[in-house]
Amino acid sequence: MALEPMLDELFPASGGLSLDEFHVTQEGASRLLLDRDKLRHSCRRLNVYEAERNAMVDRILRERRTPRMILEELRRREAAKRRGNKPAAQEGNVSG
Numbered sequence: 001m002a003l004e005p006m007l008d009e010l011f012p013a014s015g016g017l018s019l020d021e022f023h024v025t026q027e028g029a030s031r032l033l034l035d036r037d038k039l040r041h042s043c044r045r046l047n048v049y050e051a052e053r054n055a056m057v058d059r060i061l062r063e064r065r066t067p068r069m070i071l072e073e074l075r076r077r078e079a080a081k082r083r084g085n086k087p088a089a090q091e092g093n094v095s096g
């Protein structure tokens with residue numbers, strides 16, 4: 001990717017700028033683009049986690065259940081998956 005044409009587009013009034021004026025190397029510019037892409041990917045993952053968290057909060061409020069009750073249900077489902085059983089639709093809160 002050629003950076004000087006990009007700099008000309010960004011700073012047309014100055015008659016264009018060279019890479020030397022910015023002390024930017026091709027390698028440095030590539031690293032910046034890579035960092036930008038990593039940041040975008042992290043933000044997308046964060047948005048997914050935030051959406052999952054919001055869904056859990058909505059469920060807690062809607063069902064008036066405590067987070068502990070929901071975590072216990074999730075643990076039961078995971079254990080059932082490991083055993084190869086289908087999770088029960090809605091088990092009661094059985095402690096034992």
